[in-house]
Amino acid sequence: MTACPLCIDEGGLLIHREPLLRVVRATDTPEHPAFYRVILNAHVAEFSALAAPERQRVMDVVVEVERQVLALLKPIKVNLASLGNMVPHLHWHVIARVGDDAQFPAPIWAPAVRAGDPARLQAWQAALPRLDEGIAAALR
Numbered sequence: 001m002t003a004c005p006l007c008i009d010e011g012g013l014l015i016h017r018e019p020l021l022r023v024v025r026a027t028d029t030p031e032h033p034a035f036y037r038v039i040l041n042a043h044v045a046e047f048s049a050l051a052a053p054e055r056q057r058v059m060d061v062v063v064e065v066e067r068q069v070l071a072l073l074k075p076i077k078v079n080l081a082s083l084g085n086m087v088p089h090l091h092w093h094v095i096a097r098v099g100d101d102a103q104f105p106a107p108i109w110a111p112a113v114r115a116g117d118p119a120r121l122q123a124w125q126a127a128l129p130r131l132d133e134g135i136a137a138a139l140r
Contacts, residue, residue: 004043006089011039015132016139020057023065023135025128031116032108033124034073034096034131036065045088058092061139065094068134072127079107096124 005011012024019041026035038061040050047055066078075096082092097104100120102112 004087004089006039006087006091007043011037011091013132016061016136017041018139020054021061023061023139025132029108031102031112031121032095033121033128034069034075035108036069036094036135038062038065038092038094040090044090045084047082047090050090058090062092062094064138065135068131068138069094069096072131072134073124081107 010022010024012026012028014022014024015036016023021041022039024037024039026032026037029035038058040058044050047058050058062080066080069075069078073096075098077097079095079097080092081095082090084090095108097108098117098120099105100114100117101108102114102116103110106113
């Protein structure tokens with residue numbers, strides 16, 4: 001059996017950690033710089049396995065990350081997903097989307113249909129430290 005990558009690695013750039021979960025910014029998707037993950041610290045595969053207060057905290061954090069992304073970057077949409085097919089360790093994706101991103105309107109895992117707008121990518125890259133701090137501050 002292969003070791004779980006989210007058990008052995010943070011899963012991205014660590015933004016916030018608490019006993020139940022952590023928030024990271026994905027660093028493996030440069031064409032989607034505002035891609036965050038809310039990852040359960042314990043190895044649990046299904047959301048229904050959590051107690052009600054834990055489920056509520058996870059969703060509160062997902063919502064706060066989404067709010068921070070919307071407030072600073074003003075994307076046209078934020079995608080939320082919890083799939084776990086490739087990595088069966090409970091985690092949520094929070095991904096800012098715009099009409100000029102490489103796959104829009106398809107999921108970011110679809111083949112690219114265009115190059116993303118370099119000016120927007122550069123602006124978002126420049127805003128990421130402020131966004132990361134805003135997320136961390138809101139979750140303290």
